[in-house]
Amino acid sequence: MVEVGDMLVGYATDENIRSRGASGGLVTAVLAAALEKGLVENVVVMKHINEFEAVPIITDDVEEVLASTGSLHSVPVNLAKYAMGRKVAMPAKPCDAQAVIEQGKRGMIDLDNTYVVGLNCGGSMHPVTTKKMLIEMYDIDPEDVVGEDIEKGKLIFKTKNGEEKAIAIDELEEAGFGRRESCRFCTLKIPVNADLACGNWGVIGDLAGSATFCQVMNEKGAKLLGNAIDAGRIEVQPASDKAIAIRAKVNSVMEDLGNTLEKEIFPDIPDEERMQYYMEQMEDCIDCGACKEVCPVCACGDDAKCTMFHSLVDNYKMSMYHMVRLLHLSDSCIGCGQCSDVCPSDIPITLLQSRFAIPSQRRRDYKPGMNLDTPPFFEVMLK
Amino acid sequence: MTEEEWTPKIVAFCCNWCSYGGADTAGMGRFQQPASTRVIRVMCSGRIDPLHVFNAFLEGADAVLVTGCHIGDCHYVNGNEKTQVKYEFLEEMLLQLGLEPDRLHLNWISASEGERFANFINDVTAKVKELGPSPLKPAGVR
Ligand SMILES: Cc1cc2nc3c(=O)[nH]c(=O)nc-3n(C[C@H](O)[C@H](O)[C@H](O)COP(=O)(O)OP(=O)(O)OC[C@H]3O[C@@H](n4cnc5c(N)ncnc54)[C@H](O)[C@@H]3O)c2cc1C
Ligand code: SF4
Ligand code: SF4
Ligand code: SF4
Ligand code: FES
Numbered sequence: 019m020v021e022v023g024d025m026l027v028g029y030a031t032d033e034n035i036r037s038r039g040a041s042g043g044l045v046t047a048v049l050a051a052a053l054e055k056g057l058v059e060n061v062v063v064m065k066h067i068n069e070f071e072a073v074p075i076i077t078d079d080v081e082e083v084l085a086s087t088g089s090l091h092s093v094p095v096n097l098a099k100y101a102m103g104r105k106v107a108m109p110a111k112p113c114d115a116q117a118v119i120e121q122g123k124r125g126m127i128d129l130d131n132t133y134v135v136g137l138n139c140g141g142s143m144h145p146v147t148t149k150k151m152l153i154e155m156y157d158i159d160p161e162d163v164v165g166e167d168i169e170k171g172k173l174i175f176k177t178k179n180g181e182e183k184a185i186a187i188d189e190l191e192e193a194g195f196g197r198r199e200s201c202r203f204c205t206l207k208i209p210v211n212a213d214l215a216c217g218n219w220g221v222i223g224d225l226a227g228s229a230t231f232c233q234v235m236n237e238k239g240a241k242l243l244g245n246a247i248d249a250g251r252i253e254v255q256p257a258s259d260k261a262i263a264i265r266a267k268v269n270s271v272m273e274d275l276g277n278t279l280e281k282e283i284f285p286d287i288p289d290e291e292r293m294q295y296y297m298e299q300m301e302d303c304i305d306c307g308a309c310k311e312v313c314p315v316c317a318c319g320d321d322a323k324c325t326m327f328h329s330l331v332d333n334y335k336m337s338m339y340h341m342v343r344l345l346h347l348s349d350s351c352i353g354c355g356q357c358s359d360v361c362p363s364d365i366p367i368t369l370l371q372s373r374f375a376i377p378s379q380r381r382r383d384y385k386p387g388m389n390l391d392t393p394p395f396f397e398v399m400l401k
Numbered sequence: 402m403t404e405e406e407w408t409p410k411i412v413a414f415c416c417n418w419c420s421y422g423g424a425d426t427a428g429m430g431r432f433q434q435p436a437s438t439r440v441i442r443v444m445c446s447g448r449i450d451p452l453h454v455f456n457a458f459l460e461g462a463d464a465v466l467v468t469g470c471h472i473g474d475c476h477y478v479n480g481n482e483k484t485q486v487k488y489e490f491l492e493e494m495l496l497q498l499g500l501e502p503d504r505l506h507l508n509w510i511s512a513s514e515g516e517r518f519a520n521f522i523n524d525v526t527a528k529v530k531e532l533g534p535s536p537l538k539p540a541g542v543r
Contacts, residue, residue, distance in 0.1 A: 289499060290499070292498060293499030296498060323450075327452055327456070334459040334537075334539065336459065336537060338452075341459075342451075344497075348494060377497070378494075
């Protein structure tokens with residue numbers, strides 16, 4: 019019997035899935051079992067193209083789910099919008115899980131019928147940066163890469179001819195590569211907001227590398243995991259105290275790092291210089307609207323206030339589109355980095371949004387995407 | 402053309418039932434106040450969308466005033482309580498953007514408070530005069 023709060027270590031019973039999985043294939047096996055047993059109608063997974071490219075797919079084909087093993091650290095797409103309007107099970111980084119919950123609050127995702135298998139996340143990288151980094155830092159042709167791993171703070175790439183090269187992530191980030199900026203100040207590393215929280219932190223001893231640590235966060239998670247056990251897809255055992263302690267320790271180190279980096283990434287700008295700063299940052303905006311299109315917490319669709327009342331012809335000193343978005347997202351931006359990732363003008367739009375969202379959310383002691391709490395101001399209702 | 406003394410342009414959003422009445426009373430009572438105030442009447446302060454405030458600034462306002470009935474007196478039950486919530490976000494946002502705090506105000510004014518309305522406008526005008534034109538004002542607008 020699986021119960022809420024359980025801390026387990028497990029793996030896929032199928033040797034093939036277990037060896038291909040990022041750390042034991044438990045996640046893949048759980049997703050496959052949910053589909054096989056009719057818990058959900060579809061599963062969202064990553065369909066690999068190569069080491070840097072993958073597309074999220076919504077599938078009802080178990081084979082496609084089984085083929086999706088492995089963690090892609092250079093595919094930072096947010097998966098929440100793929101869960102809209104369907105009964106799905108899906109893997110989710112903490113920021114994916116946050117966005118799923120925010121969309122749930124807006125009635126765009128049916129949370130009762132969406133199963134979220136959370137993945138711990140130390141951060142993800144932009145594919146373009148990764149390719150450039152391979153050439154400049156690793157002296158490896160991106161085409162030759164066959165595998166990638168993170169171990170003891172080092173990022174390791176494996177090539178076709180069996181070679182491996184490891185460089186410390188700190189060193190990469192100092193050189194301007196490594197994780198996306200959003201991930202450096204992200205402090206939600208274990209997806210406690212998902213139904214299950216899975217990862218390799220805390221997997222020790224013989225099992226290291228071939229099992230997944232899994233915390234059962236709620237009833238849905240218990241159902242999901244129990245279903246995979248009943249289907250014979252996974253085996254689990256209780257995590258040892260030592261394993262639990264190690265996982266907690268690594269998490270707190272990562273949280274501290276995130277908090278330290280936040281201070282570096284957001285240096286104070288004096289009041290009288292801020293307007294100039296924002297104007298300069300947004301100067302190159304070509305008004306394409308991509309940052310709104312990808313935002314996983316926005317549920318406005320085509321008829322949105324930020325676009326409807328905005329016209330380039332106005333030639334205003336500051337874009338009305340951005341002003342509206344800076345305000346509207348101050349309670350809901352989860353800092354996922356999607357907007358910066360897609361900006362064709364390389365505007366660090368996530369950092370701009372976060373300068374507004376972080377203080378606004380902190381002041382209200384409110385973090386979006388963690389649970390069904392609505393922002394505090396929703397309490398003003400018609401009496 | 403002679404260079405006249407610059408007076409700030411102030412856009413005051415007023416609700417139909419209270420603060421617009423206050424503006425009216427101020428006029429009827431002949432309380433001295435600068436002519437550069439543009440009053441925009443809305444049915445309730447709850448109708449004032451932050452978008453309207455952005456638009457006022459981007460079109461050249463040097464200050465924007467959000468006004469309505471005193472809390473408890475809103476003619477649409479609690480429109481002004483919602484205004485208050487929206488205003489907090491708006492204020493934080495404009496401050497973060499680097500706009501000087503004196504350019505944005507929230508005030509509850511009843512229909513009989515003409516003098517209060519006039520004093521309020523005079524106060525804001527004096528403060529904004531010191532600040533000079535808004536940084537969001539389009540080129541060519543005075
Ligand atoms: C970007 C990223 C960073 C991670 N960082 C850490 C970490 O620091 N510490 C830690 O303990 N664990 C981390 N994980 C989780 C870990 O790598 C494993 O995914 C987890 O242990 C489950 O292993 P598994 O063998 O059961 O997964 P598998 O059975 O291999 O299944 C992996 C699942 O992840 C999905 N997936 C792959 N790439 C992505 C992506 N970019 N976004 C969303 N879903 C994806 C696949 O579709 C698949 O369903 C990270 C995962 C990702 C995607
Ligand atoms: S923002 Fe956080 S959760 Fe999202 S990919 Fe980056 S580190 Fe992971
Ligand atoms: S504004 Fe950008 S960082 Fe914030 S939630 Fe939307 S896409 Fe993510
Ligand atoms: S994605 Fe970049 S260029 Fe496009 S609207 Fe957003 S900020 Fe402007
Ligand atoms: S009617 Fe005056 S604030 Fe609502």
